[in-house]
Amino acid sequence: MTRVPFNEAYSRAIRLRCPRCGQGELFAGFFRMHERCSGCGMKYEREPGYFLGSIYFNYGWTAMSMSFLYIVLRYVFELPNSYVVPPLLVYVVVVPTVLHRYSRAVWLAFDCHFDHTDLPDVANPAENQPEATTSDSAGV
Numbered sequence: 674m675t676r677v678p679f680n681e682a683y684s685r686a687i688r689l690r691c692p693r694c695g696q697g698e699l700f701a702g703f704f705r706m707h708e709r710c711s712g713c714g715m716k717y718e719r720e721p722g723y724f725l726g727s728i729y730f731n732y733g734w735t736a737m738s739m740s741f742l743y744i745v746l747r748y749v750f751e752l753p754n755s756y757v758v759p760p761l762l763v764y765v766v767v768v769p770t771v772l773h774r775y776s777r778a779v780w781l782a783f784d785c786h787f788d789h790t791d792l793p794d795v796a797n798p799a800e801n802q803p804e805a806t807t808s809d810s811a812g813v
C-alpha cells in the first residue's frame with residue numbers, strides 16, 4: 674500500500690474530497706458526512722470518536738486568527754475593548770462553524786498520510802466495501 678503524499682492529500686482535503694483517491698465527496702450536507710468514499714470505498718470515520726482530533730485543528734485556527742485580529746484591532750488601530758470584544762465573540766462562534774468541514778477534511782488527510790496502516794487498498798476498491806451479512810450464518 675502506498676502512502677498518499679501530504680500535499681496531495683491536503684489539496685484534496687481543501688476541496689472536501691477523499692484524501693486517498695480525490696474522487697468521492699466527504700460531505701452530504703453542511704454537517705453530515707458520507708460514510709464511505711464513492712470512489713475508493715474508504716470508510717471516513719475509522720473508529721468511534723475518530724473526528725475528535727479535528728477539533729484541535731479547528732480550535733487552533735480559530736484561536737490563532739482571533740488572537741491576531743485582537744492584537745491588530747486593539748494595538749494597531751487602538752480601538753477600545755468595548756469595540757473589539759463583541760465582534761470577536763461573534764467571530765469565535767461563526768468561524769469554527771464554517772471551518773468545521775475543513776478541519777475534518779484536513780484531519781482525515783493528516784491521518785491518512787501519517788497512519789495508513791488499516792486503510793483499504795485503492796487499487797482494489799471491491800475489497801473495500803463492507804462485508805455482506807448472511808442471515809443464516811449462526812445456524813448449524
Ligand SMILES: [Zn+2]
Binds near residue numbers: 710712715
Ligand atoms: Zn476515495
